[in-house]
Amino acid sequence: MSRTAPFRRLFGLAVLVSVMLGWGQASAETKQAPPSLDHIVWLQGSTARLNPIVAFLKEQMPGIRHEPLDTNAVRSWQMIQRGEPACRPSTVRTRAREAEAYFADTLLALPPELVLRRDKLNLLPRDAEGAADLGRLLEQKRLRGAYARGRSFGDMIDALLAAQQKNKNPMLADYATVAWGDRMRDMLAKDRTDYLIDAPGALAQLQKLGLAAEDYVSLPIHGATEPLVLGIACPRNPWGRVAIQAIDQALGTPAGAARLREITKDWLDAAGRERLAPQLEQFFQRRSKPLNPG
Incomplete structure (x- = not known):
């Protein structure tokens, strides 16, 4: 073997390390350059x-x-x-x-609530405190429910709704609406659904539509207690x-x-x-x- 072979290998290794270090430095600099915000x-x-x-x-x-x-x-x-x-x-x-x-x-x-037509109250499963048991309600498939697609109601309720959509529950509808779902109350008023999952204050919104608030009831949802x-x-x-x-x-x-x-x-x-x-x-x-x- 030539005496210069080890030196050539060392030189080649040094070049390779230098290239890798240079690439790493350039890569780090690229990562560090934040996008402009204008x-x-x-x-x-x-x-x-x-x-x-x-x-x-x-x-x-x-x-x-x-x-x-x-x-x-x-x-x-x-x-x-x-x-x-x-x-x-x-x-x-x-x-x-x-x-x-x-x-x-x-x-x-505030956590979301369930807004229900009062004449359907006897069909609503509830817990010992009177809160709507949404899980049982969805499983029973006795009432028509609706909510605005794209809105979130918190981890627990979102998981329940996702499971129902995956299993194609025919009694639960999600609607893409203008704004963030402000017109969903029309669905309830026109008897196209029996209940809505909505933010607190929905009854007041129904009154603004000219509807009798006493025809509807708003209930907390079991398990949805945290803000x-x-x-x-x-x-x-x-x-x-x-x-x-x-x-x-x-x-x-x-x-x-x-x-x-x-x-x-x-x-x-x-x-x-x-x-x-x-x-x-x-x-x-x-x-x-x-x-x-x-």
């Missing part, structure tokens, strides 16, 4: 009025162009899933959605991470917490605020600082 599309149920949280962020982030886009719940979440440079300003935070989006917490909401955490959702990609961090920094101040507290007064009635008083106080204390969104 424009956010806000996916709203209706752009007739700018979402109040978006209005606050527009004040706090003047260097960014804020563009509201009118879209329904289904399409808006599809845009998040595709990784488009857009965010939803009001989304229920669940484990399933955290796998697809980054979140910055904004509000608390829902709402937040801004941005795609789980590099752009979404930059966007959600900037959004969380803007919200995570005493002024941000104070504005969200004011917005809560429109979001929850006095009874709802009283019911959630301890949780709301803790939430706003945490929200007065950045929350390390994820």
Whole structure:
């Protein structure tokens, strides 16, 4: 063997290591270069009025162009899933959605309720406290149910509904509606369904439709007792991470917490605020600082 062979091998190895280190450094630099954030599309149920949280962020982030886009719940979440440079300003935070989006917490909401035609009350399975047993109701297939497609009602209820859709329960319908499902109450009023899964306050909305509230009853759902955490959702990609961090920094101040507290007064009635008083106080204390969104 030539005496120079070991040196050639060592030289070749050194070159290879150098190339690999250079590639690694370039790769690290590429990963470290964050996308620019100069424009956010806000996916709203209706752009007739700018979402109040978006209005606050527009004040706090003047260097960014804020563009509201009118879209329904289904399409808006599809845009998040595709990784488009857009965010939803009001989304229920669940484990399933955290796998697809980054979140910055904004509000608390009361757990969903079941709104039922009163003449069907005798067919509704209930627990010992009188809450609607949604699991048994879906299994029995005696009443027609409906909910707005693309909305989330929390981990437990979402799992029940997903299982029913997978098994093609003929007594449960999901509808893609304009906005976030505001017209679902028409389904109940026109006797096209016996019950809705809806947010608290649905009875008041029925009254606004000119319907007699006494013809309907609103009940808590067994197992759905914890308040829902709402937040801004941005795609789980590099752009979404930059966007959600900037959004969380803007919200995570005493002024941000104070504005969200004011917005809560429109979001929850006095009874709802009283019911959630301890949780709301803790939430706003945490929200007065950045929350390390994820």
